[in-house]
Amino acid sequence: MLQAIGLTSARHRGLPPAVDDLTFEAVSGCVTALLGAPGSGKTEALRLMLELEPGRGITYFRGRPLHRVAQPAREVGVLLGDVPGHPVRTARGQLRMLCAAAGVPASRADELLETVGLAGLGDQRIGTLSLGMDRRLALASAMLGDPHTLILDEPAEGLTTREAGWLHGVLESHAARGGTVLFTTGDPKEAARSAGHVVTIDRGRVVADQGVADFSRTRLRPRVAVRSPHAARLAAVVSREARAARRSVEVVTEASRSRLSVYGSSCAEIGDAAFRHGLPVHQLADEIGDAGPFAGHGVPGQGAPDPGIPGGETPGGVTPEAAGDGSGPARRPATGPTGPDLPPPIRRRPARGPLRPVRYELRRLFGTRTTTLIMVIALVASAGISVLLARNGRTPLPNVLAAWPSLLPLPPAALGAGLLGALSFGDEFRYPALAAGRGTVPRRLGLLVAKLAVSAGVALLLALLVVLASAASLRLFYGADLTRIPPNVFSLAVSWSGLTVGCAWAGLLAAGVFRVTAAGVAAVLAVPVLMVPLVQRMPKAPTARSMTGLPGRLRDLAWLQWPHETDRWVLAAMRVVAHPVGTALTLSLSVLICAYLFTSLRGRVRW
Template identity: 80%
Template structure:
């Protein structure tokens, strides 16, 4: 059961709140429609329930507020707008990535694809899906963790009648299994047809809380929609003939002077009257109108959301007029008595704080599927290998470039080799894609700075950077062997030190791009942080005054062995010295300093976000 008590949104600059003391219940095993015209506060109410916006009030999901649910995805499935996924990701890849985030088996994605009818489109890109298929994928994402409650905002808006019926069938099926379903709509006929319980709001306040049968009886009644260039004359004719025949007919002039709504008559009677008086008629259709406030004007809207086109016979206009909060006609909206809210003895409801999204339950698996689920990673790796091979052939041709620089394709003109730039770009995309297509933080506007997610991104980006560094060296060596023979390529004597420095450079660039993108929430910041190491930091360090050194670090491994609890073999001393020489190099010093600053800034931002919320 879903219980909403005293929801009130935050006031902005003296304006009235979008949601004002809203209280209702949505029972288990029932589909509940939250009905209201555009701007009535439906979406704001959903966001308050899900703690996506600050305000006051409380929402209980089976007796617990959302922030006290250990795994919210297993309790609430949400459909707000379109699928927040990378357009180049496949349908199956998107669901498998979200499976890792929700902590469910990957096989659950394939089961849901069959359930929502997308099994044949599992390899199609999200960006190529139609609106109906996109809505099916969004519903599959909401159902991924098998939640008890479904919350959907205008789920059938813009869909054709067949797709809308299918989606409502899925919602009823979920409710029949004991689940709770709450969806918003602005079409009263849709609410009466598809829901078992209708909650009507207007201007953020509760208007009526009714079962569907009572809603249909008290709020909906048939009418005839008439459009004529002589609407005023036709209205006078219909009213005069109704009085003469002693029939109860009500004629309402809409905001547009060419449209009438006639209650208590039929298409045949109005058409005959117009024919007898020679009045042209451009539209004549039976509709079902909302009786909440029949005297108010409304705009033309089709059930699918389009404007300006006439509705077919028997169809209702989607933006029918809703009763005001005061209620004014006999047989109008029913009332509910809202329970008093007592938060620790206070008269006002408790505050709702906007809480950040949770991180993935299986962060490493999530990050691997996020990274390799799009073509961007493959394209960057391929471009890096091609550029590195070409530069290696050019550098080896003149014979003046040292062999290590030839193998890593690092000419003196470039601030960084292609492999380091590629690793930095992949690291920057780790957070950059999250902010552009926030699968983890849909509707929250940010990405969670969780330690588990950060460690997973660091580990995966480091593995990719090391793999890319090894592939570049092997590819360059093979190209040199094919072009100039095997005598050119030989193992240098300081191979260990070179391997450590090469690995540290690529991994450091990947981490610098990742951390900067996570701090500034944009991919370009990560790339800028990578380029700042050789362009800004290295010249700055080289310009610093150097004092004469009187002590040596040659005995550092032995001194570390004396302080350590565990004794490592003596063969590891050369690895320690290689690492020290890498850090002592100007590029290594600049990269170490940059990473230290970025780590501190990232931790500061994370702690500030936790204290704030």
């Protein structure tokens, strides 16, 4: 069951709230439609339920607010807009990545692709899918964690009648299994056809909370659609005969002037009247018209009747008997599954652990060609720069192997590692795959550790490949004389690794704080451009004491005695931090970590 209590959105610039004290329930085992015209506050209400917008009120999902649910993907499946994924990622890759995020087996992706009819399109990119296929993939993403509640915003908008019927069949099947379904719509006929309960809102407030039978009786009015070349004369004849017979009949002339909508009469009565007066009739059919959002509630402002579609059926296929005309019960979603068979529930839920975030991050990183392209560009640029630097013979060998001329603030390897780190968070905020439509990426410690570990591994791999590519290029162009091993190779390796890993982490943390890839790249460039000059301009006072012997003193304080070879690593790390670039990078990472923790804690505060 879903319970929304007192939802009220924040005011903006003195305007009234888009959602004002909204309270309703969506029970389990039933499809609930949230009906309202554009601008009535439907989408804002869903975002308040999912805690994506600031405001007041609370929403309980089976008795718990969403921020108290340990694994939201197991409780709520969401469809807001298009598929929240990178357009060049494949449909199967997108679902498998979400499987790792939700902690479900990877085989669940193939099960959902089969369910939504995309089994043969699993290797197709998301950006090439049609609207109908896009909605199918989005529905599969929402159902991936086997959630109890489905929340969908205008799921059938823009779909054909067949696609919309299939989608609502899946929703009915989910409700028939005991789940809760809530979807928004602006079409009252779609609500009457596809829901068992309808909540009508206007200006962010509930104006009607009804079962589908009462809704159809009070909101949808049966009528007769008439098309005639003498529509005006026929309207006068029908009105005159209705007054003579003391019957309540309403005749509305449509914009085309050749079409009438007659309420309170029947096809037989209008046909007989046209025959008696010799008026030709080109169309005569029963339809269902919209009586307006406030019909039957004593509130003025009824909407104009909907012209509908001829043929005895509305655009969505609602006949008078199905939608309810006051003479019998209205159609309700079937209690059994009417759509495709849903995949079986997930029986065993794996324990929470660090493997899922790592698996997710690996699939996110290598699911597109961006990672490979950046690494190839960095390798090619580094090899070319190394060959050019070695020509004059004055550039030190470490700079030649790292492809770091004095004109560049950072070598290509460090820039590439920083860009990959920035994409680790910045790309997800553009295409929030992990949240699956709930907005931004959640700030989980396990996810952050996984991203730091994976980005560090990729940065180290890129650093090693750059050195090897530079050495191979030098050997090819100038022979084996330039490829000798430097005497201080250990300290150089530590500093080179620290530079690439530090740039990757700086880009990652900055993108996570500011939620954009450009902020991560700017943070990486700010280290040599802004931080290093500041560090170099710091006043340097003469020191009276030295930190020589620090590794030995640390060994005495530690509980566990590490090997003496570890002292070399500690001294190498100290030299890296003492370097101006190392000091600037350390300061930048410290500030970014504090900013990341601050934004994470602030996002978890509940008023």
